[in-house]
C-alpha cells in the first residue's frame with residue numbers, strides 16, 4: 001500500500017447506513033451539494049453529495065429540503081465533510097408543500113435543528129417524534145403541533161426555561177402565583193421582584209400564559225409514555241401563538257442567533273390590562 005493511500009484511509013472511519021432528515025442544502029459546484037442532515041443514529045452530519053445537482057444523478061430528488069431518506073455515508077474524521085454515497089427517499093411530506101403555514105412550521109423545525117442538533121449526539125426517539133410531527137403538520141392544528149415539538153426540543157437539548165425559582169438569585173417561587181410575572185429570555189426564565197431591575201431583556205408574563213407554559217414544560221418532562229401527552233393540542237391557536245412567540249424569543253437568546261422563520265408565528269398583541 002502506498003504511503004499516500006494509507007494517509008487517505010486514515011481519515012475514513014467507516015461506511016454507515018442511517019435514516020436522515022434534510023435540514024439544509026447548499027450548491028457546492030456545478031454538480032454537487034453540501035448537505036446538513038439530521039440522522040437518527042449519528043446526530044447532525046455535514047456531507048458532500050457528489051452529482052446531487054444532476055437531474056438524473058444517483059440521488060434523484062431524495063435530497064430536497066425536509067425529505068426523510070435512507071442514506072449511506074462514508075464518515076470522515078478531523079472535521080472533514082462526510083461523503084454521501086446513496087440516498088433513497090423514504091418520505092417527502094408532500095402535504096407540507098400545499099399548506100404555507102405548515103411548511104413554515106416544518107422549515108422552522110429544520111432551522112432549530114440545524115442550529116442546536118450536535119454531531120455524534122443521536123436522539124433516536126426525538127428523531128422518530130420529529131418525523132411524526134412533520135406528518136401531523138398537515139392537519140388543522142399547526143401551531144399546537146409546532147408548540148408540542150418545541151417543548152420536547154428544549155428538553156432534548158437541555159435548554160428548558162427556569163420556571164420554579166428566580167433564574168438570578170435561585171429563590172423559589174411560592175404560591176399563589178402573581179397576576180403578572182417578570183420573564184427574561186436573556187436570563188433564561190422567571191425573575192423575582194428583587195432581581196428584576198438588574199435583569200436584561202425583562203418583560204411581563206401574564207399569569208395565564210405562565211401557568212400554561214409551566215404545565216406544558218412539566219408534561220414534556222414526564223415519562224416517555226406521558227411525554228406524548230397532547231395537551232397543547234387542546235389550546236386555542238392564539239394561546240399557542242403567544243407561547244410560540246415567547247419560546248422563539250427564548251430560543252434566539254439561548255442559541256445566540258436569530259430564527260428567521262419565527263416571523264411567521266406572531267400572535268395578536270394583547271390590549272392593555274388583558
Ligand SMILES: [Zn+2]
Pocket residue numbers: 166167168169170171191192193194195196
Ligand atoms: Zn431573584
